[in-house]
Amino acid sequence: MAGLLATKPRVINVAALAEEALWQELELTPKPGLVDKNNNGSHRDMDHALFVRSIQAISPWFARFDDAGREFALRTDSEQLALLRPIGIACEQAMLRATHGVNTHKGGIFALGLLCFAAGRLAEKGSQINALSLSSQVSGLCQGMVQRELASRQSRATAGEKQFHQFGLTGARGEAESGFATVMRHVLPYWNPRAMHEMLLRLMKVNPDSNLVSRGGMAGMRYVQNYSQQLLARGWQHNDLVEMDKQLIARNLSPGGSADLLSVAWVLGGCKY
Known part of the structure; x- marks a missing residue:
């Protein structure tokens, strides 16, 4: 009996981890160019209180993403993505109602919603839930997304479409289609939930x-990457992050994509083993 108890797999609540991830990301301070407890970063239309309301509106939806993953577990990947979209849109609408139209967490909803959906699918199939299985599930669900939604479109109407055609950047879609490869390769091998600033710098570096790019072009992106690389290479202290925050605010740069991936890292790190 003792042996059976010892090998019983632990229960992982990905929906709860997703909510945790948003709170952890918000409360991390200082956070260069981003909204934190000290200031609004490079954002004129957002502050800490707005993010609190946004998280409160979003969080109940993570369980719904999980439930949908269970309900549609046996459908094909392409069918499931289509079934998932209305839930994601409804979650975004809840966010926008809470924030009076300000997009605080659209990227987080997309990434964390996919992870919760993948977790529900895995659970329904009796499969193990860990970082690798979640990554694989999300990648499978999103296969072809970049080609369908960026490469094959010629309108170049959205920022994502423009950046893909101009610079070859795939943004959040590419990250999801890769199974969050940036997090898997550059953060999880060094994962430490008590060193979130270090994890954020690792993300901003790569x-x-x-x-x-939307705010500062490719030069702005490289500035933040190089700045992060230098801090990681020479070692950094609290005041270095305060100074980096000032520099990014002065340049109107906000690494929001890395903030979203930090939330992804919190979920995958919580499922690592």
Whole structure:
């Protein structure tokens, strides 16, 4: 009996981890260019209180993403993505109602919603839930997304379409289609939930963040990547992050894509083993 108890797999609540992830990301301070407890970063239309309301509106939906993954577990990947979209849109609408139209967490809803949906699918099939299985599930669900939604469209109407055609950047879609490869390769091997600033710097060092490109072009993205690399290489202290925050605010740069991936890292890190 003792042996059976010892090998019983632990229960992982990905929906709860997703909510945790949003709170952890918000409360991390200082957070260069981003909304935190000290300031609004490079955002004129957002503050800490707005993010609190946004998270409160979003969080109940994570269980619904999980439930949908269970309900549609036996459908094909392409069918499931189509079934998932209305839930994602409804969650976004709940966010926008809470924030009076400000997009605080659209990227987080997309990424964390996919992870919760994948977790529900795995649970329904009796499969193990861990970082690798979640990554694989999300990648499978999103296969072909970049080609369908970026490469094959010629309108170049959205920021994502423009960046893909101009710079080859795939943004949040590419991350999801890769199974969050940036997190899997550059954060999880060093995962430490008590060193979230370090994890964020690791992300900013390598992430081709579309938010930065929207605000500062490729030069703005490279500035943040190089700045992060230098801090990681020489070692950093609290005041270095305060100064980095000032520099990014002065340049109107906000690494929002890396903030979203930090939330993904919290979920996958919680499922690592």
